[in-house]
Amino acid sequence: MAAITKADFSPLTILVIDDSPFMIRLLAEMLAGFGVGKVLTAETAEEAFARMEIRAPDVIFCDWQMYPIDGLTILRRLRQHHQPQLACVPFVMVTGHNANEDVTLALGEGADSYVVKPFSSETLMNHLIKVIVGDKSHLMQPQMGSPKEMWAVE
Protein backbone atom coordinates (compact mmCIF):
# COMPACT_ATOMS: atom_id res chain seq x y z
CA MET A 1 0.00 0.00 0.00
CA ALA A 2 1.24 3.47 -0.85
CA ALA A 3 2.30 5.64 2.09
CA ILE A 4 -0.31 8.10 3.33
CA THR A 5 0.87 11.67 2.71
CA LYS A 6 -2.41 13.59 3.01
CA ALA A 7 -5.44 13.32 5.25
CA ASP A 8 -8.65 15.06 6.24
CA PHE A 9 -9.49 13.97 9.78
CA SER A 10 -12.59 16.17 10.00
CA PRO A 11 -15.05 13.24 9.59
CA LEU A 12 -13.53 11.42 12.59
CA THR A 13 -14.56 11.30 16.23
CA ILE A 14 -11.75 10.41 18.64
CA LEU A 15 -12.17 9.64 22.33
CA VAL A 16 -9.31 10.52 24.71
CA ILE A 17 -9.42 8.77 28.09
CA ASP A 18 -7.03 10.05 30.75
CA ASP A 19 -7.39 11.05 34.40
CA SER A 20 -4.72 13.73 34.02
CA PRO A 21 -6.18 17.16 33.20
CA PHE A 22 -2.88 18.18 31.60
CA MET A 23 -2.52 15.09 29.40
CA ILE A 24 -6.15 15.09 28.35
CA ARG A 25 -5.92 18.72 27.26
CA LEU A 26 -2.57 18.14 25.53
CA LEU A 27 -3.83 15.17 23.53
CA ALA A 28 -7.17 16.79 22.72
CA GLU A 29 -5.51 19.99 21.48
CA MET A 30 -2.95 18.09 19.39
CA LEU A 31 -5.70 16.03 17.75
CA ALA A 32 -7.76 19.15 17.17
CA GLY A 33 -4.63 20.65 15.60
CA PHE A 34 -4.58 17.69 13.21
CA GLY A 35 -8.09 18.70 12.18
CA VAL A 36 -9.98 15.88 13.89
CA GLY A 37 -13.67 16.79 13.65
CA LYS A 38 -14.74 15.86 17.16
CA VAL A 39 -12.52 15.07 20.14
CA LEU A 40 -14.40 13.60 23.10
CA THR A 41 -12.73 13.33 26.49
CA ALA A 42 -13.33 11.22 29.58
CA GLU A 43 -11.47 11.15 32.88
CA THR A 44 -12.81 7.82 34.15
CA ALA A 45 -13.84 4.45 32.78
CA GLU A 46 -17.49 5.09 33.63
CA GLU A 47 -17.48 8.42 31.82
CA ALA A 48 -15.74 6.84 28.83
CA PHE A 49 -18.28 4.04 28.42
CA ALA A 50 -21.17 6.46 28.91
CA ARG A 51 -19.79 8.61 26.09
CA MET A 52 -19.23 5.58 23.86
CA GLU A 53 -22.84 4.45 24.30
CA ILE A 54 -24.05 7.84 23.04
CA ARG A 55 -21.57 8.18 20.20
CA ALA A 56 -19.22 5.40 19.08
CA PRO A 57 -15.75 6.87 18.52
CA ASP A 58 -13.68 6.00 15.46
CA VAL A 59 -10.44 5.77 17.47
CA ILE A 60 -9.64 5.71 21.20
CA PHE A 61 -6.48 7.03 22.88
CA CYS A 62 -6.38 5.76 26.48
CA ASP A 63 -3.86 6.24 29.27
CA TRP A 64 -2.75 3.02 30.98
CA GLN A 65 -1.91 4.36 34.45
CA MET A 66 -5.25 5.57 35.75
CA TYR A 67 -6.75 5.18 39.22
CA PRO A 68 -8.81 3.27 40.32
CA ILE A 69 -9.65 1.65 36.92
CA ASP A 70 -6.66 1.53 34.59
CA GLY A 71 -6.43 1.59 30.80
CA LEU A 72 -5.83 -2.14 30.51
CA THR A 73 -9.11 -2.86 32.33
CA ILE A 74 -10.91 -0.42 30.01
CA LEU A 75 -9.38 -2.17 26.98
CA ARG A 76 -10.48 -5.61 28.25
CA ARG A 77 -14.03 -4.35 28.91
CA LEU A 78 -14.16 -2.71 25.49
CA ARG A 79 -13.04 -5.82 23.62
CA GLN A 80 -15.81 -7.81 25.37
CA HIS A 81 -18.49 -5.19 24.68
CA HIS A 82 -21.83 -6.52 23.45
CA GLN A 83 -21.90 -3.97 20.60
CA PRO A 84 -19.50 -5.26 17.91
CA GLN A 85 -18.91 -1.73 16.62
CA LEU A 86 -17.55 -0.71 20.01
CA ALA A 87 -15.72 -3.98 20.65
CA CYS A 88 -13.51 -3.42 17.62
CA VAL A 89 -12.81 0.32 17.85
CA PRO A 90 -9.10 0.98 17.14
CA PHE A 91 -7.42 1.48 20.53
CA VAL A 92 -4.10 3.22 21.20
CA MET A 93 -2.61 2.67 24.66
CA VAL A 94 -0.75 5.70 26.02
CA THR A 95 1.76 5.04 28.78
CA GLY A 96 4.93 6.04 30.56
CA HIS A 97 6.14 2.44 30.54
CA ASN A 98 8.10 1.02 27.64
CA ALA A 99 9.10 -2.39 28.99
CA ASN A 100 8.72 -5.18 26.45
CA GLU A 101 6.36 -7.12 28.72
CA ASP A 102 4.05 -4.10 29.01
CA VAL A 103 3.91 -3.67 25.22
CA THR A 104 3.28 -7.39 24.75
CA LEU A 105 0.55 -7.38 27.40
CA ALA A 106 -1.30 -4.40 25.91
CA LEU A 107 -1.11 -5.70 22.34
CA GLY A 108 -2.10 -9.18 23.53
CA GLU A 109 -5.22 -7.74 25.14
CA GLY A 110 -6.23 -6.12 21.86
CA ALA A 111 -4.56 -2.70 21.71
CA ASP A 112 -3.87 -1.68 18.12
CA SER A 113 -0.92 0.51 18.99
CA TYR A 114 1.14 1.62 21.96
CA VAL A 115 2.62 5.09 22.42
CA VAL A 116 5.15 5.91 25.13
CA LYS A 117 5.38 9.33 26.83
CA PRO A 118 6.98 11.65 25.98
CA PHE A 119 5.89 11.65 22.36
CA SER A 120 6.01 14.28 19.64
CA SER A 121 3.27 15.50 17.33
CA GLU A 122 4.84 13.43 14.55
CA THR A 123 4.79 10.27 16.69
CA LEU A 124 1.14 10.85 17.58
CA MET A 125 0.33 11.29 13.88
CA ASN A 126 2.20 8.08 13.01
CA HIS A 127 0.17 6.09 15.54
CA LEU A 128 -3.09 7.61 14.33
CA ILE A 129 -2.30 6.76 10.72
CA LYS A 130 -1.17 3.26 11.73
CA VAL A 131 -4.48 2.38 13.40
CA ILE A 132 -6.51 3.97 10.60
CA VAL A 133 -4.69 1.94 7.95
CA GLY A 134 -5.04 -1.23 10.03
CA ASP A 135 -8.69 -0.62 10.94
CA LYS A 136 -11.10 -3.47 10.25
CA SER A 137 -14.05 -2.15 12.24
CA HIS A 138 -15.97 -1.26 9.07
CA LEU A 139 -16.13 -4.97 8.31
CA MET A 140 -18.08 -5.69 11.49
CA GLN A 141 -21.82 -6.12 11.38
CA PRO A 142 -23.63 -4.30 14.17
CA GLN A 143 -25.82 -6.28 16.54
CA MET A 144 -29.27 -7.02 15.16
CA GLY A 145 -31.84 -4.65 16.57
CA SER A 146 -29.25 -1.97 17.19
CA PRO A 147 -30.75 1.49 16.76
CA LYS A 148 -27.69 2.46 14.75
CA GLU A 149 -27.51 2.21 10.99
CA MET A 150 -27.16 -1.30 9.57
CA TRP A 151 -24.04 -2.08 7.62
CA ALA A 152 -23.37 -4.97 5.28
CA VAL A 153 -20.71 -7.57 5.94
CA GLU A 154 -18.02 -7.45 3.29
Add this chain to the structure above:
Amino acid sequence: MNNASAKRRPSLLERISGPKAAPLSTLVKKGEAAAMRVQEGFGDFLGQRIRELTDARLRLAGAPSWEKFYAVVMDLRGSAAMAGRTSLVAVCHSLETLIKEHVRDARSAAVAGSHIDALLLLSSPRQTDDQGADRLIGELEQAVARLPRKTAS
Protein backbone atom coordinates in the same frame (compact mmCIF):
# COMPACT_ATOMS: atom_id res chain seq x y z
CA MET B 1 -31.94 -8.88 4.74
CA ASN B 2 -30.36 -8.61 1.34
CA ASN B 3 -26.73 -7.59 1.84
CA ALA B 4 -26.35 -6.56 -1.76
CA SER B 5 -28.84 -3.76 -1.22
CA ALA B 6 -27.29 -2.64 2.03
CA LYS B 7 -24.90 0.30 2.09
CA ARG B 8 -21.26 -0.60 2.64
CA ARG B 9 -19.73 1.17 5.61
CA PRO B 10 -16.66 3.20 4.54
CA SER B 11 -13.35 2.37 6.16
CA LEU B 12 -11.51 4.95 8.26
CA LEU B 13 -8.92 5.22 5.49
CA GLU B 14 -11.61 6.05 2.95
CA ARG B 15 -13.15 8.58 5.32
CA ILE B 16 -9.90 10.56 5.76
CA SER B 17 -9.13 10.56 2.03
CA GLY B 18 -11.56 13.29 1.04
CA PRO B 19 -10.93 16.22 -1.31
CA LYS B 20 -9.99 18.47 1.62
CA ALA B 21 -7.05 16.24 2.63
CA ALA B 22 -3.99 18.27 3.67
CA PRO B 23 -0.33 17.18 3.78
CA LEU B 24 0.47 15.28 6.98
CA SER B 25 3.56 17.45 7.51
CA THR B 26 1.30 20.52 7.73
CA LEU B 27 -1.03 18.80 10.19
CA VAL B 28 1.93 17.67 12.32
CA LYS B 29 3.13 21.28 12.56
CA LYS B 30 -0.34 22.38 13.66
CA GLY B 31 -0.32 19.63 16.29
CA GLU B 32 3.09 20.81 17.49
CA ALA B 33 1.89 24.38 17.81
CA ALA B 34 -1.14 23.22 19.80
CA ALA B 35 1.11 21.17 22.11
CA MET B 36 3.33 24.18 22.77
CA ARG B 37 0.32 26.28 23.75
CA VAL B 38 -0.80 23.64 26.25
CA GLN B 39 2.72 23.17 27.63
CA GLU B 40 2.81 26.84 28.56
CA GLY B 41 0.18 26.03 31.16
CA PHE B 42 2.18 23.17 32.70
CA GLY B 43 3.18 25.30 35.72
CA ASP B 44 -0.43 25.61 36.92
CA PHE B 45 -0.98 21.87 36.56
CA LEU B 46 2.31 21.14 38.36
CA GLY B 47 1.36 23.35 41.29
CA GLN B 48 -1.99 21.55 41.62
CA ARG B 49 -0.41 18.09 41.49
CA ILE B 50 2.24 18.98 44.10
CA ARG B 51 -0.52 20.23 46.42
CA GLU B 52 -2.29 16.88 45.97
CA LEU B 53 0.93 15.02 46.78
CA THR B 54 1.46 17.19 49.86
CA ASP B 55 -2.06 16.40 51.07
CA ALA B 56 -1.61 12.70 50.32
CA ARG B 57 1.73 12.69 52.16
CA LEU B 58 -0.15 13.27 55.43
CA ARG B 59 -2.21 10.12 54.87
CA LEU B 60 0.44 7.62 53.79
CA ALA B 61 -0.10 5.19 56.66
CA GLY B 62 -2.92 3.38 54.83
CA ALA B 63 -2.55 1.32 51.65
CA PRO B 64 -5.31 3.13 49.71
CA SER B 65 -3.46 6.41 50.20
CA TRP B 66 -0.29 4.92 48.72
CA GLU B 67 -2.26 3.80 45.65
CA LYS B 68 -3.68 7.27 45.11
CA PHE B 69 -0.27 8.76 45.77
CA TYR B 70 1.24 6.45 43.14
CA ALA B 71 -1.39 7.44 40.59
CA VAL B 72 -0.57 11.14 41.06
CA VAL B 73 3.17 10.42 40.78
CA MET B 74 2.65 8.50 37.53
CA ASP B 75 0.55 11.29 36.10
CA LEU B 76 3.09 13.90 37.08
CA ARG B 77 5.92 11.85 35.59
CA GLY B 78 4.20 11.45 32.23
CA SER B 79 3.02 15.05 32.08
CA ALA B 80 6.45 16.40 33.06
CA ALA B 81 7.99 14.26 30.32
CA MET B 82 5.59 15.75 27.78
CA ALA B 83 6.51 19.23 29.01
CA GLY B 84 10.25 18.49 28.70
CA ARG B 85 10.89 18.86 32.48
CA THR B 86 13.52 16.12 32.84
CA SER B 87 14.54 16.86 36.45
CA LEU B 88 10.91 16.49 37.57
CA VAL B 89 10.70 13.22 35.62
CA ALA B 90 13.78 11.92 37.48
CA VAL B 91 12.32 12.77 40.90
CA CYS B 92 9.05 11.06 39.97
CA HIS B 93 10.95 8.03 38.73
CA SER B 94 12.76 7.78 42.07
CA LEU B 95 9.40 8.06 43.88
CA GLU B 96 7.95 5.37 41.64
CA THR B 97 10.84 3.04 42.56
CA LEU B 98 10.21 3.75 46.26
CA ILE B 99 6.52 2.91 46.00
CA LYS B 100 6.89 -0.18 43.81
CA GLU B 101 9.99 -1.83 45.26
CA HIS B 102 10.27 -0.83 48.91
CA VAL B 103 8.40 -1.48 52.14
CA ARG B 104 5.76 1.17 52.74
CA ASP B 105 6.23 2.42 56.31
CA ALA B 106 6.86 5.62 58.23
CA ARG B 107 10.47 5.77 57.03
CA SER B 108 9.54 5.45 53.37
CA ALA B 109 6.79 8.05 53.91
CA ALA B 110 9.48 10.44 55.18
CA VAL B 111 11.65 9.76 52.11
CA ALA B 112 8.58 10.30 49.90
CA GLY B 113 8.17 13.64 51.67
CA SER B 114 11.73 14.59 50.71
CA HIS B 115 10.81 13.87 47.09
CA ILE B 116 7.83 16.23 47.33
CA ASP B 117 10.11 18.92 48.76
CA ALA B 118 12.42 18.35 45.80
CA LEU B 119 9.52 18.68 43.36
CA LEU B 120 8.58 21.97 45.01
CA LEU B 121 12.15 23.21 44.75
CA LEU B 122 12.58 22.14 41.12
CA SER B 123 9.23 23.59 40.11
CA SER B 124 9.92 27.05 41.50
CA PRO B 125 10.99 29.85 39.16
CA ARG B 126 14.22 30.10 41.18
CA GLN B 127 14.98 26.44 40.71
CA THR B 128 18.43 25.09 41.29
CA ASP B 129 20.91 24.77 38.39
CA ASP B 130 21.35 21.53 36.43
CA GLN B 131 24.28 20.33 38.55
CA GLY B 132 22.37 21.09 41.73
CA ALA B 133 19.33 19.24 40.39
CA ASP B 134 21.45 16.22 39.44
CA ARG B 135 23.01 16.17 42.92
CA LEU B 136 19.60 16.43 44.57
CA ILE B 137 18.18 13.62 42.44
CA GLY B 138 21.23 11.45 43.21
CA GLU B 139 20.71 11.96 46.94
CA LEU B 140 17.03 11.04 46.67
CA GLU B 141 17.89 7.86 44.75
CA GLN B 142 20.43 6.92 47.44
CA ALA B 143 17.85 7.53 50.17
CA VAL B 144 15.43 5.21 48.36
CA ALA B 145 18.12 2.56 47.87
CA ARG B 146 18.73 2.49 51.64
CA LEU B 147 15.10 1.64 52.40
CA PRO B 148 14.19 -2.02 53.08
CA ARG B 149 12.99 -3.77 49.97
CA LYS B 150 9.72 -5.67 49.74
CA THR B 151 10.18 -9.41 50.12
CA ALA B 152 9.11 -11.53 47.17
CA SER B 153 5.76 -13.18 47.88
